[in-house]
Amino acid sequence: MHPESYLAxxxxxxxxxxxxxxxxxYQTATFKHPGLxxxxxxxYSRSGNPTRAVLEETMAWLDGGxxxxxxxxxxxxxxxxxxxxxxxxxxxVTEDLYGGTYRLFERLYRPLGIEAVxxxxxxxxxxxAALAQGAKALLVESPTNPLLKIADLRTLGCLAREHGxxxxxxxxxxxxxxxxxxxxxxxxVVYSATKYVNGHxxxxxxxxxxxEPEVAERLAFFQNAAGAVLGPQDSWLVLxxxxxxxxxxxxxxxxxQAVAAFLAAHPAVARVHYxxxxxxxxxxxxxxxxxxxxxMVSFMLNDPAKAPDILAGVELFxxxxxxxxxxxxxxxxxxxxxxxxxxxxxxxxxxxxGLLRLSIGLEDPADLVADLARVL
Ligand code: PLP
Numbered sequence: 001m002h003p004e005s006y007l008a009x010x011x012x013x014x015x016x017x018x019x020x021x022x023x024x025x026y027q028t029a030t031f032k033h034p035g036l037x038x039x040x041x042x043x044y045s046r047s048g049n050p051t052r053a054v055l056e057e058t059m060a061w062l063d064g065g066x067x068x069x070x071x072x073x074x075x076x077x078x079x080x081x082x083x084x085x086x087x088x089x090x091x092x093v094t095e096d097l098y099g100g101t102y103r104l105f106e107r108l109y110r111p112l113g114i115e116a117v118x119x120x121x122x123x124x125x126x127x128x129a130a131l132a133q134g135a136k137a138l139l140v141e142s143p144t145n146p147l148l149k150i151a152d153l154r155t156l157g158c159l160a161r162e163h164g165x166x167x168x169x170x171x172x173x174x175x176x177x178x179x180x181x182x183x184x185x186x187x188x189v190v191y192s193a194t195k196y197v198n199g200h201x202x203x204x205x206x207x208x209x210x211x212e213p214e215v216a217e218r219l220a221f222f223q224n225a226a227g228a229v230l231g232p233q234d235s236w237l238v239l240x241x242x243x244x245x246x247x248x249x250x251x252x253x254x255x256x257q258a259v260a261a262f263l264a265a266h267p268a269v270a271r272v273h274y275x276x277x278x279x280x281x282x283x284x285x286x287x288x289x290x291x292x293x294x295x296m297v298s299f300m301l302n303d304p305a306k307a308p309d310i311l312a313g314v315e316l317f318x319x320x321x322x323x324x325x326x327x328x329x330x331x332x333x334x335x336x337x338x339x340x341x342x343x344x345x346x347x348x349x350x351x352x353x354g355l356l357r358l359s360i361g362l363e364d365p366a367d368l369v370a371d372l373a374r375v376l
Pocket of ligand 1: 073074075076098100101141145170172173191192193194204205206322
């Protein structure tokens with residue numbers, strides 16, 4: 001079955017008693033036991049809830065994994081992943097990744113003796129060198145946030161396997177409809193479901209999908225033991241969002257391509273980062289491993305001093321953090337999403353005061369371009 005067909009009906013056949021076409025919200029903390037030592041399969045909603053279970057099964061199917069797990073946020077999902085490691089472990093991580101992930105590793109896990117080393121994961125040789133020094137895991141974002149660099153996931157998967165390292169991919173920007181990391185050699189896929197998976201800027205949620213039962217069982221144990229699960233109402237909202245993921249992504253990508261082309265030709269813009277532009281350094285690599293280029297665009301201004309006026313002047317774009325929703329958003333990563341990364345590192349990476357990031361939504365592309373043309 002095609003993913004679009006599967007998604008349109010996710011949860012629609014679950015309730016055989018009433019035939020409810022929309023998956024019911026099982027708003028219950030606990031479940032009555034049929035008898036001593038007996039269970040309906042559900043005992044307590046931290047350990048399992050039917051609405052959450054349908055979301056988890058849907059994501060496992062989409063990604064081709066053995067199990068999905070839904071969390072209260074993308075950070076809770078990443079935190080669950082990080083619990084696989086013990087003091088003394090070393091993890092190789094993408095250098096220009098979401099600032100919150102950097103903060104998790106630096107402020108929560110480094111003090112516990114787990115060391116993250118940051119590498120340009122678009123540079124396969126740099127990753128090979130970092131893995132050769134010994135690593136328990138490789139965690140990659142591709143495209144990266146906010147510079148939209150593309151890693152060669154297939155080759156990195158081979159390298160991770162050679163070095164006995166777990167390979168995890170944060171696939172938030174792509175979703176399983178555009179990129180399926182487990183098929184490219186990853187062991188675990190991570191999502192901030194707050195973004196495209198839900199897609200309506202009304203839920204904070206996270207997901208993990210594991211390829212093999214052994215890793216899945218460990219993650220499921222941590223999910224239940226630490227307890228940062230997604231509630232039934234939010235699970236239902238994410239399921240509803242998933243039903244329209246394919247049509248949303250198609251329109252958002254077409255809009256992003258139009259906006260990126262406009263920015264690339266604008267004299268006030270020094271550089272556009274969008275993998276869908278033929279001169280993007282990762283364009284061909286992305287074509288070879290993904291079914292699309294996504295709808296995130298970042299661009300560098302010739303004059304960084306103009307950034308505050310642009311943020312104040314946009315009328316259609318909303319000046320807000322986050323991404324992946326139906327509304328187009330604009331942010332200044334250096335002071336918002338990436339504020340926790342050291343200023344020196346930000347400057348070296350190019351996450352500077354003149355770099356603006358756009359999350360392109362479902363509006364008419366002519367209106368989006370007109371809004372940017374006016375402020376630029
Ligand atoms: N991963 C990526 C790529 C993100 O962009 C984000 C948030 O922006 C996260 C993880 C964290 O997700 P959440 O905000 O849902 O906790």
